[in-house]
Every structure is written in structure tokens, then in C-alpha cells.
Amino acid sequence: MGNVVAIVGRPNVGKSTLFNRLIGSRQAIVNDEAGTTRDRQYGKVEWAGREFSVIDTGGWVVQSDDVFEEEINKQVKIAVEEADVILFVVDVMNGATSLDDEVAHILRCSGKPVILAANKADTYDRHAAAAEFYSLGLGDPYCLSAVNGSGTGEVLDRVVELL
Ligand code: GDP
Ligand code: MG
Numbered sequence: 001m002g003n004v005v006a007i008v009g010r011p012n013v014g015k016s017t018l019f020n021r022l023i024g025s026r027q028a029i030v031n032d033e034a035g036t037t038r039d040r041q042y043g044k045v046e047w048a049g050r051e052f053s054v055i056d057t058g059g060w061v062v063q064s065d066d067v068f069e070e071e072i073n074k075q076v077k078i079a080v081e082e083a084d085v086i087l088f089v090v091d092v093m094n095g096a097t098s099l100d101d102e103v104a105h106i107l108r109c110s111g112k113p114v115i116l117a118a119n120k121a122d123t124y125d126r127h128a129a130a131a132e133f134y135s136l137g138l139g140d141p142y143c144l145s146a147v148n149g150s151g152t153g154e155v156l157d158r159v160v161e162l163l
Helices: 015-023 065-082 098-110 128-136 152-162
Strands: 004-008 029-031 040-047 050-056 085-091 114-119
Touching (some): 004 065, 015 114, 050 065, 098 128
């Protein structure tokens, strides 16, 4: 039984927004490693009587997909090494991309428990758009909105089940 959850996904899907919502008013701990800025952030979450750590692994400022190709491996490597459960965030407004496929592939191979979080499902009509993420081969997507908080309780319930 571990207690570390890592948030992964391509840029702009809402990882940091979700991280901030999950940790609430608590302070994030920023880990600055040599040569990197804001490499990753750690926070604490309490849910259903459990306390666990959450890591936002996507702190890099990334300008292009090429750079992200390198960074994605680093990000997912950190997640697979450090986390007990991985929260893979995708974006229902943008839909599935080849980078999502790439991350999904690495995560499937890792053997770690993965929760597929279809973010930006702010309204119910956007929930239908999440169906396309079944193709990532990671099971049922959990629809949520990091901005308005809907669906985050179901995701946290699932996290606690898997920890
Ligand atoms: P990251 O690069 O994955 O960490 O993404 P951010 O958390 O920085 O969010 C990228 C953009 O998406 C920001 O403009 C957020 O306000 C927006 N965003 C994040 N979550 C949601 C959401 O649930 N709904 C909507 N509509 N926008 C969101
Ligand atoms: Mg971020």
C-alpha cells in the first residue's frame, strides 16, 4: 500500500489546475533540481480518511512538441518510478492527440494502476466527447472539470480504491 499519486499528461490539459484543486488551500512544495525550474510540485491530499501525496510532474515550460517528446519520457519516468497510482489527464475540448497515444502506450506498459481523467468536461454535453478516449486502452474515462470541481470526487474515490 503506497500513497503517492502522480499527474501526467501533455501541456495545457489542466494538470496544474487539477493539482491545485486537489491540494486546496495547502501549500505546494516545489522541487527545484539543478538545471530545471519548477521540475515538479508535491502536495498533500486527504480524502475518505486517507492521506496521500500528489505530484504535478508537468512543471516544464515547453515551447514545441519536439521538446515535449523528450520531456514526456522524463515526466512519465518520474511518475512510474515514484507513484503508486497515475492520474493521466486528457482534454475533452481538444480531443485525443498522438501525444496522448504515446503517453497511454508507456503507461499501459508500466503495469501501474492508471486513472484516465477526461478534463474540461465542464458541462454534461462535453461528457459525450470523452468517449473517444476509450481508444487509449486505459478503460473508462472519468469526466471531470478541474475548473468547476465536478467529477473530482469520483476521481478521488477511485484513487483511494487503488492506493
Ligand atoms: P497543464 O499545462 O496541464 O498544467 O495545464 P494548466 O493547469 O496550466 O491549464 C491549462 C489551461 O486549461 C488553463 O487556461 C486552465 O485554466 C485551463 N483549464 C484547466 N482545467 C480546465 C477545466 O476543467 N475546464 C476548462 N474549461 N479549462 C480548464
Ligand atoms: Mg502545469
